Amino acid sequence: MLEKPRIGPWDAETQKIPLVLVDAGHGGHDGGAVANGGIEKHLTLAIAKRLRDDLIAAGLRVVMTRETDAFLPLEERAALTKKHGAEAFVSVHINTDGSGSSATGIETYFSGKPSLAAMRKTGKTGENGTTSEKLAATVQRCVCEETRAENRGTKDRDYVVIEEATCPAVLVECGFLTNSEEATRLKDAKHQEKIARGIASGVKLFLQAKPAVAAVLAEK
Numbered sequence: 001m002l003e004k005p006r007i008g009p010w011d012a013e014t015q016k017i018p019l020v021l022v023d024a025g026h027g028g029h030d031g032g033a034v035a036n037g038g039i040e041k042h043l044t045l046a047i048a049k050r051l052r053d054d055l056i057a058a059g060l061r062v063v064m065t066r067e068t069d070a071f072l073p074l075e076e077r078a079a080l081t082k083k084h085g086a087e088a089f090v091s092v093h094i095n096t097d098g099s100g101s102s103a104t105g106i107e108t109y110f111s112g113k114p115s116l117a118a119m120r121k122t123g124k125t126g127e128n129g130t131t132s133e134k135l136a137a138t139v140q141r142c143v144c145e146e147t148r149a150e151n152r153g154t155k156d157r158d159y160v161v162i163e164e165a166t167c168p169a170v171l172v173e174c175g176f177l178t179n180s181e182e183a184t185r186l187k188d189a190k191h192q193e194k195i196a197r198g199i200a201s202g203v204k205l206f207l208q209a210k211p212a213v214a215a216v217l218a219e220k
């Protein structure tokens with residue numbers, strides 16, 4: 001397969017294309033969830049890479065927080081939204097059920113009311129919470145349609161990685177590693193593709209609702 005062209009730095013024309021920051025949860029010494037023969041950090045990276053490819057195919061620019069098995073603190077991941085002027089941020093994670101193995105499905109988190117500390121740090125206002133909620137709803141709907149996974153809805157939670165982002169930001173829990181059937185699906189390349197495609201559709205739909213962005217995407 002041909003190698004994808006490296007993206008960035010960008011010229012002035014390219015700068016107009018909205019940039020999405022894609023975050024593969026965990027990495028390095030932080031493996032995340034481990035169950036049923038799967039390790040979260042590897043699954044999130046596999047899904048995130050597919051998501052990157054789908055977003056680029058949809059005409060968007062993408063930066064990833066990590067492209068290798070590397071550790072990056074949550075604050076640094078969030079700070080990349082400001083550094084790159086991202087218009088949307090998606091953090092990819094895999095869920096665990098602390099009370100057993102029965103839970104399945106997908107849920108998407110947003111930070112509805114960023115804390116004062118987070119607002120001071122990022123310079124953003126509460127308005128970001130409303131747009132993050134919209135992004136979460138759109139992504140959650142699309143990813144569940146695409147995967148036919150159980151829809152566990154969207155949830156408001158002040159996770160650092162989304163709370164400190166300077167743009168609409170969501171964290172998608174793509175399924176439960178603690179459920180053996182879902183773990184098998186999560187390790188399957190075809191299912192990973194469906195998850196990525198669903199998230200990408202949601203992000204694109206969300207961005208297209210902004211007139212300035214729609215105009216740039218329509219030119220392509």
Ligand SMILES: [Zn+2]
Pocket residue numbers: 025026032033040093094
């Ligand atoms: Zn995680």
